[in-house]
Every structure is written in C-alpha cells, then in structure tokens.
Amino acid sequence: MIDAQGRIMQKLKNMKALLCGYYGKGNGGDEALLVSLLQMLPEDIQPIVLSGNPQETRKLYNVESCPRTSTFAVWQAIQKSDFFIWGGGSLMQDATSIASPIYYAGLMALAQQQGLKTIAWAQGIGPLNKSFSKWMTRNVLQGCSAVSVRDRASAKLLADWQMSPIIAPDPVWALESIAVDDILLASDVPKIAVTLRSHPLLTTKRLNSIAAALKAFQEQTSTHILLIPFQPEQDLAIAKTLHQVLENQSQIISLKDPRKLKGLFENVAMTIGMRLHSLIMAAAENSRCFALSYDPKVSQLMAEYQIPGWELSDLPEDTAKITQTWIDNYTNPNPLETATIKSIKDRALIHREVLLNGLQN
Structure with a gap:
C-alpha cells in the first residue's frame, strides 16, 4: 500500500525544477545554499540550475545547468520546467543595486506567467529601500505556492504585507559536511x-x-x-x-x-x-x-x-x-x-x- 508520502513522490516523478540564485559566481555561501537545496529537493525532481558558470556547476554537482544571463537559454529552461525555486540567500535587496531585485523578480514573474509553481525558499528579504523594489517583491511573493525565510526581520517585513511565511534557520546549518x-x-x-x-x-x-x-x-x-x-x-x-x-x-x-x-x-x-x-x-x-x-x-x-x-x-x-x-x-x-x-x-x-x-x- 502506497502511503501519502509515496503518492506525492510518484506524482512528482520526472518533473523539473528551475533553481534560481546567485550560483556559479564563486561565492562559497551561495554554493552552500545550492547544495543544501539539492540535498533537500525530492530525489524524483530533476533540477535545472541557472548559473554564472554552467560548465562548472554541471561538473561539481552533476546537474543540468544553463547560463543565467542568456535570455534564450533561460526561456528554454522555463518552458521545460514545472517549478521555479528561488534558492536561498539575500536575492531581493537593493542596498547595492536595483538590478538584483529586477532580475530575480522578473524571472519569477515570468515563471508564474507561464504557469510554473513558484517557491521562495530560505530567503533573506531586504534591505529594500526603493518603493519599486518593495512592490516587485510583494507581488511575486504573493504568487508563490510556498515561502520560507531565514530570519525574523524578513518574517516581520512579510507580515507587514499580510503574508505568513515559514521561518527557519538558514539551511546551511543542516548542510552535510565532508572532513578535510x-x-x-x-x-x-x-x-x-x-x-x-x-x-x-x-x-x-x-x-x-x-x-x-x-x-x-x-x-x-x-x-x-x-x-x-x-x-x-x-x-x-x-x-x-x-x-x-x-x-x-x-x-x-x-x-x-x-x-x-x-x-x-x-x-x-x-x-x-x-x-x-x-x-x-x-x-x-x-x-x-x-x-x-x-x-x-x-x-x-x-x-x-x-x-x-x-x-x-x-x-x-x-x-x-x-x-x-x-x-x-x-x-x-x-x-x-x-x-x-x-x-x-x-x-x-x-x-x-x-x-x-x-x-x-
């Protein structure tokens, strides 16, 4: 007899999830978030990683990967995916530049427009100093099927927007380590x-x-x-x-x-x-x-x-x-x-x- 968990896994089998974060840019923290996400992703889901260095991402993690700045490659990846996941970190912040929230919110909005289920996973939201950044962030988060944040400040911001995200410690706490x-x-x-x-x-x-x-x-x-x-x-x-x-x-x-x-x-x-x-x-x-x-x-x-x-x-x-x-x-x-x-x-x-x-x- 197949239990509820088994039915869920069967339903998800061979589906694809597009993982979006600051990956392939040589940042150990963001790479740790990616590996944490890959470890937590149901094994029947096939990940596609948007990366600044797709060749290295494929080599390191044995996953399908495509260039994060190629409009054509990203569009193709969205077309063949069932899910879109923001994969951890401070993606939605405009302290350094408004380009970051525009990029990430734009991709999530496009994924939602194309009918993909979207998830904001282990996010650190902010600082958001510009009203346009806040508007973009709020809109795309409201279209997500699930939202989790990694700190109380992010949770409070979303609560002010009448949203109820799940709050939990940064997933890198639970990352499996290898002795060196x-x-x-x-x-x-x-x-x-x-x-x-x-x-x-x-x-x-x-x-x-x-x-x-x-x-x-x-x-x-x-x-x-x-x-x-x-x-x-x-x-x-x-x-x-x-x-x-x-x-x-x-x-x-x-x-x-x-x-x-x-x-x-x-x-x-x-x-x-x-x-x-x-x-x-x-x-x-x-x-x-x-x-x-x-x-x-x-x-x-x-x-x-x-x-x-x-x-x-x-x-x-x-x-x-x-x-x-x-x-x-x-x-x-x-x-x-x-x-x-x-x-x-x-x-x-x-x-x-x-x-x-x-x-x-």
Whole structure:
C-alpha cells in the first residue's frame, strides 16, 4: 500500500525544477545554499540550475545547468520546467543595486506567467529601500505556492504585507559536511579561521588594524591562521595581504566544494568572520565565533545566536584592544552548546518540508 508520502513522490516523478540564485559566481555561501537545496529537493525532481558558470556547476554537482544571463537559454529552461525555486540567500535587496531585485523578480514573474509553481525558499528579504523594489517583491511573493525565510526581520517585513511565511534557520546549518584533515598544515597547532571580504566599510586603515591585531594575536596564542577566501574574486587579495603579514604562521585555503568548506571548520578553534555563511558553518561545526558585521544579515545572526563581535564601522582604532578581545574570546570559549546546534540543524530542515508542500500544492 502506497502511503501519502509515496503518492506525492510518484506524482512528482520526472518533473523539473528551475533553481534560481546567485550560483556559479564563486561565492562559497551561495554554493552552500545550492547544495543544501539539492540535498533537500525530492530525489524524483530533476533540477535545472541557472548559473554564472554552467560548465562548472554541471561538473561539481552533476546537474543540468544553463547560463543565467542568456535570455534564450533561460526561456528554454522555463518552458521545460514545472517549478521555479528561488534558492536561498539575500536575492531581493537593493542596498547595492536595483538590478538584483529586477532580475530575480522578473524571472519569477515570468515563471508564474507561464504557469510554473513558484517557491521562495530560505530567503533573506531586504534591505529594500526603493518603493519599486518593495512592490516587485510583494507581488511575486504573493504568487508563490510556498515561502520560507531565514530570519525574523524578513518574517516581520512579510507580515507587514499580510503574508505568513515559514521561518527557519538558514539551511546551511543542516548542510552535510565532508572532513578535510588532509589539506591542513601544522595539524597539531590550534587553528583560527579568518574570512574577510572586500567592502567599503573594510577600509585600508581598518584592514591594517585587523592585520596588526591578528599578528599580535597569533604571536600570543601560538595558533595557526587559516585565511579562507569564500569568494576569491573579492576575498583573495585580502587573504594575500594578511598572509604577507603573518608569513609562515598562516595559509590560504580555497575550496570549491561547500561540503568540504563546511567540514574545514570542524578543525577550527575560533573563527573571525565577515562572511555570513562562514559564521554559520563555523558555529554548526562547534567553532567559537567572532563576527565583524558589514550587513544587517550578519548583525541579525549575531543577535539571534549571541555571537560576539563588532559592527565593522565600530571597529576599535586601538589594535591592542582588538587583540585582547580576540584573546579573551579564544581563552574563554562560549560556543553554542551541542544540544543547541542540533536543535538549530533540525529546525533548518523545516525548509525541506516547505519545498515538499510547495511542490505538491
């Protein structure tokens, strides 16, 4: 006798879902969202991934992929798909440019016009400063068969629009990780991960302060520094700058597989990070964290999970104060408790139920 779950799976068999996000752009966090989505997607659904690098996406994840900026390729993909899924992250925000919400909302509106079921999955909505961005976002979300968000601020915004999204922790909390012990140098020395990214708030003066504080921290703790460029195009130059200051007491590690990237943090005693998903991966692998926030999404993570840190704009000018704060965080660890991490990971899997409900509704 086939149960309800079995009937649903049978109904979905051989259907195709077009996955839309900031994929194939070399950003470890967005790639982690893609892999999380692929892990949660019912196995009978055939994914088609819109990607900035379709060849690499196909190679890495063994999925069908097409170029995200090719009008013809995207149109073909929509025509042969049954579902359209926004696949996690801060897709609908206009803090940097209005181009992003226009692109993502435009594709979802087109998918809805063509009769595809649409799902907004694990979204971080905002900041939306322009009335046009808000109008677009609200309209396409109202046409979705399911909506889930990853933070309370997004949920509140949608509630103000008389919508009731499902809220659950970012799905990367539940991403399956792969151990990477073999690539680490100085294996017996405690590891500190540093994940900085280029941003107007990370001025040359602030970067120099961080570099000086990090060097003093390393000397006083005898730790080994792992410089991890989550998006090499933006982060690698910064990692190289820090590596020159730290010399043999550091190494730069670039990993394309987000499961290995997450697994790396299992070996890390403390993580100093700007990147949202570096902090999520680190906390999920029981590494104590210290955040340098450049964006409301990082500040929200800090507040929700009591992660210590500074707004980057408030970084102390006194490098000795920075060093001592990091030493205090390192010597008096207060990572999330194992039971708390398990609870967060379990709740992150709610996004899988949202997918299933949205696909069958």
